[in-house]
Amino acid sequence: MKDNPPYLIELQGMTKAFPGVLANDAVDLKIKPGEIHALLGENGAGKSTLVKMIYGILKPDAGTILFNGQPVKIDTPADARDLGIAMVFQHFSLFDSLSVVENISLGISRAVDLKQLAGEITEISGRYGLPLDPHRHVYTLSVGERQRIEIIRCLLQDPRLLVMDEPTSVLTPQEVRKLFLTLNRLAGEGLAILYISHKLDEIKALCHQATILRLGKRVNTVSVDTESTSSLAMMMMGEEMEKIARGQAVATGEIRLKVDNLTMPAMDNTSISLTDIHLEVRAGEIVGIAGVAGNGQDELLKALNGEESCQLAASIIIENQHSGKLGPNARRRAGMASVPEKRLGHGAIPDMDLVDNAFMTGFQRMGLLAKGLINYSKTRTFAQKVIADFGVKTAGAKVPANSLSGGNLQKFIIGRELTQQPDILIVSQPTWGVDAGATQTIRQSLRKLADRGAAVLVISQDLDELMEMSDRIGAICGGRLSLFYPTAEMTVEKVGLLMAGVPLEKGGAHVASFS
C-alpha cells in the first residue's frame, strides 16, 4: 500500500472573504483515512465556512483541495458527494412535509426506488443502532431522530469522509454515547470523520487529532491525547475559562413563580399535552429542567410565558397572583421575562433590525412607549446598551436580526431580557449552538440575575449545562415533570433516568424544601 497517499483529504491555504470579514485566512487541514479529526473553534472562527468549501456550498477565493493526493475542484455538493464526502449539517437540511425515505432519497444524486431505499434505511439503522421509521413524516420527529436521518443519509452513500457539524448539541447523554460508538465503529472501518464542535470533553473522548481555528486562522493542529481540555480551550479562545459558582443548595427566598397542577391539552397532533405540572421557583435560585427535545419543553415555556393561556387562573401563580389567564404582556408587566428556544421567528423577528426587536419585548418595562408612539431615541439607547453590555458582535443596532450569527443573536435576546431586570426569567436552551466564550457570558449573567434575587428557570437539553449552573434539577418527559432534586446530590446518570421518565427511589420534591 505504499502508493496510497497518507492523507485522504488535504486542504492547502483555503481562503474565503465575505464583505467586511476574512472568514478563512490560508487554512490548512489534513485528514487520514480512519481518523476522527476535530475542527475546534468558537462561533465566527470560520469552521462552518471551511466545511462549506469542502462540501462545495461556498467557493474558495484561494486554496487547493487534494483528495487522495489528487487536486480536485468541488463546485457543488453533488461534486463532493461524487468524491465520497458526506455531511451532517448543524441545522438539518430536512423537508418537514416529506417522509423520512423521501428526504433521504433527495440527498442521493441518482434516482432511487423508494421501497428498496426504505429497506436499506431499516437495515443501516439496525446495524448502527440508529432506530428510525422510514415512513414517518419529518415534522412528527424529535430533533434527535431528525439527526439520525441525516446520518443515515450520509452512510447510505458509502462515504469516505464524513463531516459532522456540532452533532451532539441536541442529544441526551445516552444518545451521545451511542453516537460515539457508531462513529468509532465507522472510523474503525476506515472512514475519515471531520468532527466540528466546541465541546472540549467530547473532543477529548472521541477525536484523534484536532485543528483549532480562531478568527479565521488556523492556530494549531495537535494530537488530542497529548493535550488537556484547558490547553485546548486556551488555544481556542486565547484566554482561560472561569467556572461558575453554584448558588447555595437550598434557596430560602420567597416563591416568585409557582405552577400548581397545570394541565394543558395538546394543540394538534404534533404537540405534547402537559399533565399535572408542579413547580416552584424561589428568589435567588436557578432551577433546571432537563429533557430530550419534543417532550413538552416548548409547550411548558408557552404555558409559563402566557403564549398559551391556561384553563385555570390558579394554575400559574406569579408573585402570589393568579396569573394563568394573563397574556404575555401582562405577565411581563408582572416581572416575568422569557427566552424561547427558537431565536429567529420566536425570540426575534428575522427581518426587523435590533432596535425594533429590542422594542418588541422591552417597551413596557423600559418605558419605550409614550402616548402610543415609540420613543425611538430611548429604544436605540436600550438596544445599544444590550449590544455593548453583552458583547454582541454586530455592525450596529440597525441591522436585521437574521444577519447575526446564532450565538450573537442569542446574546442579544438574553441581554434584552436581562437588561429589563426581570424578577422571573424562563429561558429555553440558553446556549444551544453558542460558542464557548459566549456560553460562559450567558451562564454568568443568568447566575448574576439569580444572585440579585430573581427566580430563574432554565429548560435545556444540555445536561452538562444544567449540572453546572442549576441549584435544583428535574426533567420533563412526555409532558410530565419529574420531582426536583438538589443538583449537588445528582449525577448525569440519575438525571438521565428522570429524562427517560423513570422516577428515582428516594428524595425529591416539587418545591425547594427547607432543611
Added chain:
Amino acid sequence: MDLLIPAMLTIITAATPLLFAALGEMVTEKSGVLNLGVEGMMVMGAIIGFIAVHASGSVTVAIFAAVLAGICMAAIFALFVLTFHASQVPTGLALTIFGIGLSALMGQNMVGIAYGGMPKIAIPGLAALPVVGTLFFQQDFLVYLSIAMVAAIHYFLHKTRAGLILRAVGDSHDAAHAMGYSVIKIRFMAILFGGAMAGLSGAYLSLAYSPMWVEQMTAGRGWIALALVVFACWRPVRVLFGAYLFGGISILQLHAQALGIGIPSQVMSMLPYLATILVLVIISRDVSKIKLNAPASLGRPFHPSR
C-alpha cells in the same frame, strides 16, 4: 331530465377553466412561488387564442398560441421574481393588471366577432350511453385534457422524483439548495407550467365556454382559481372537487334565479363563493393536513447567498 342534462353540461363548462388555472397555480405554489397574476395570464390566453383561431382557422394552432401567451406572461413574472428578486405579491398583481390592459388593447377589433366553438369529440361506444354518455363522453378536447391533467399532476407530484424535488423546493428552499438542487431553475419551470395552464384556461373561455371576445372576459375566475388552490390544500383531486362545486353552484343559482325564487339575485350570486369557501374550509380544518401539504416556503424570496 330534459332540463337537468343541459344544466349539468354547463356545470362542466363552468368548472373546466377554473380547473386548468387552479392546477397550474397549484404546481407553481408547490414550488414555493405565489403568482397572483393568474387572471392576467388567463385573459391573455383568451385573447391570443381567439385572435389565432381567426387568423389561422385552426383550433389546434389557437390552443398552442394561447399556451404560449400564458408562458410568456409567466416568464415575465419569473424573470422579475426569481432573477431580480422582486416581491411576489405586487409583481403578481401587476401582471394581472398588465394582462387585462394588454388584452383589451389587442382585442379592440375582435369585439363582436363570433366563433363557432370547439368541436366535440364523442368517445366511440361510451358516448351512446344514456345521460352519462351525453355528459362525460361528448365533450371537447380541453375538457378531457383538464381531467387527465388532474391525474397526471397527482402522479407527477407524488410518484416521480422530479415531483418530489419540486415539493422539496417548496418546503424548504434553503435545504434544497444545500443539497445541490437548483431552486431557481425548478421554480422557473413551475412558474412557466402555471402560465401554460392559465393560457389553456383562457383558451377554453374564448374558444369553448363563450366563443367570442369580451374585454375582461375572465371575470375574476383567476382569483377564484387562486382561492381554490388554498382551500383544496394543494391537492389535485380536491382542486377538481372544488372547481366542480363552484361551477355547479354558480350554474344552479342561475337556473334558480330563472325560476323566480324569491331571494334577491345578489344573494344568489354570492352563493357559489360562500358554499365553496364553506365546504373547503370544513374539509381543510385538520391542521396536520395543512402542515403536510402547504408549501412552507410559499411566497418567501430565495437568496442563494445566504
